[in-house]
Amino acid sequence: MHTLEQLRAGQLAGLRRLTLACGLTEFPREIFDLADSLEILDLSGNALSSLPDDLSRLYKLRIIFCSNNLFTTLPAVLGSCPALEMIGFKANRISLVSAAALPSRLRWLTLTDNVIESMPDALGQCVQLQKLMLAGNCLDSLPASLANCHRLELVRIAANRYTTLPDCLFSLPRLSWLAYAGNPCTQARELAALAGTAAAGVAWQRLELAQQLGEGASGVIYRARLDGADEVAVKVFKGAMTSDGLPRSEMAACVGAGAHPSLIPILGTLDAHPQGALGLVMPLIDAAFRNLAGPPSLESCTRDVYADGLRFSTQQALAITHGIASAVCQLHARGVMHGDLYAHNILHADGGACLLGDFGAASMFAPGSPQGDLLQGIEARAFGVLLGELMARCATPLPALQTLLDACLQEEVRRRPSFDMIERALRDMLPA
Known part of the structure; x- marks a missing residue:
């Protein structure tokens, strides 16, 4: 955390990341003195409602966070920032997102917990987009143009007003992590699960x-x-x-x-x-269990961060992936999509024992329905990413694992294997 006094005294020259949370009501013009170095600007937790029209002077700015402020419109000036890739305006009062506010290099957009009713068609022109966070708004649709975002991998649209899921989601070739709970289309199943729970x-x-x-x-x-x-x-x-x-x-x-x-x-x-x-x-989980990886970083965006030098035997990788596939197979049979099937949500022990947790992005669906099959196909790609990460850390992965990996990562969601098939394939690879 930095202070306004440090900024005004010129003590932050050459800074790459600036964080100011000091009740700001106006953008400090002294920030422009950092234009030759500033890449990450975090102004979250202030009382800002606008950004200066010449923000693009920060020509190296890649990431901006303005969460927990008073914005009612996503500032159009963001679209003119030449290097901007990541925008985070969570928990404001934003109702309007214009096409002008979306920079061409956008990779990560977070507008969680606002009052947005629609997203512009221009969102589909953000072809570098990988991560789209829109939970907690007033959306009941997404622009059909989103189907053009072929690199989009993670979407959060939970707690909105969807009575059905947008068709464009199922044509995205890389979509792997989807959260849509807390919408009218899931409410009945969620209430039934809570009413029928045996958990005391x-x-x-x-x-x-x-x-x-x-x-x-x-x-x-x-x-x-x-x-x-x-x-x-x-x-x-x-x-x-x-x-x-x-x-x-x-x-x-x-x-x-x-x-x-x-x-x-x-x-x-x-x-x-x-x-x-x-x-x-x-x-309480046994202390022998530890996280398989750390969550994605600002740089990796949608990819977990593994410890340097981490390696697995083929037997360990098989045990972990089979255990997770078996667990997800049960989830899908019960109409639950995990939505966040990542290594950082998996605990593992040395022998290959594993535990999947964190259902914060989980959603419910009707098992056996056509849409349910498509949702399982999205989760199969997430599993393929996980499998590939573990294989990359194995000295001699089995050729059959590569075949399974290729099947899970197919661009056409309907052609990916079900988790019944994935679990059986991995079980057959386990030593007798």
């Missing part, structure tokens, strides 16, 4: 919280003791809206998923939190 409620008063174990897009996970005895993990949701969707939708998917050896189990839902927060109570 766990009163907050029964829990003694200890240290924080982790934090994701939707919530914070704590170590805790239940009834003064058993150690558990408690996930407390951060608020009404996350970058992926609604906490209640995540809870519905979690309890609808059922028990599986490769799914993190649920002991119950959290009751009587003093601030009314929602949450989940889970068994």
Whole structure:
């Protein structure tokens, strides 16, 4: 975090990333003194409602964050910034997104938690677009031109007004991670899952919280003791809206998923939190399990970040991918799409045991329906990406794995294998 005083005193010369959160109501003109170096500008958490018309003077600016401000319109000047690739205006009051506001090099657009009712047709001209975050708005459609965004891999449209999913999504050749829960088209299934859950409620008063174990897009996970005895993990949701969707939708998917050896189990839902927060109570996972990878970075955009030098034996890779495929096979049979099938949501132990968690982007669908088959095909591509990442870290991957990888990454979603087929293929590769 930097200060306005440092900026005005010229102490930030040559800075590549500037972060200012100090109640700004106007854009500080001194920022232009950094034009020859500034690449990332974070003005989140202020009271801004406009940007200067000459913002394009920041000719090296690649990334701008203006979340939690007072914008009602996505500033048109963004479209004239020559190097701009990433835009984040989460939690403003934006109702209007014009074609002029979309730069030609756009790769990542986050407009979560606004009041947007429509997106411009020009969105389809952003052919470099990889990540589109629109959860928590008032959308009931997407422009058909979005089908031109052949590099688009991750889409978040949860908690909007969709009564049916846009057809253009199913023609995107690289779409792998889709979240659409909390819309009218999923509401009935989510309510049924919550009403029919066997997961008991766990009163907050029964829990003694200890240290924080982790934090994701939707919530914070704590170590805790239940009834003064058993150690558990408690996930407390951060608020009404996350970058992926609604906490209640995540809870519905979690309890609808059922028990599986490769799914993190649920002991119950959290009751009587003093601030009314929602949450989940889970068994404490053995310390031998660790994250398979870290989440995507600003640079990698849609790709997880693995530890340098990380390697797997072919046996480990097979065990992990088979365990995950088996878990997702059960999810799909129950009408749950994980939506965030990434290595950073997988815990693994040395022997190849694995656990899939974090249902923050999960959505529900009708198993056996034509659209359900297409949704499973989207998730198959996510699995193909995961499989490819593990294969790249194996000394001698099996040729059959490459065949399966190629099948999962086919551009035509209808031609990708179901998870029944994926699970069987991997099971046949496991040693007897």
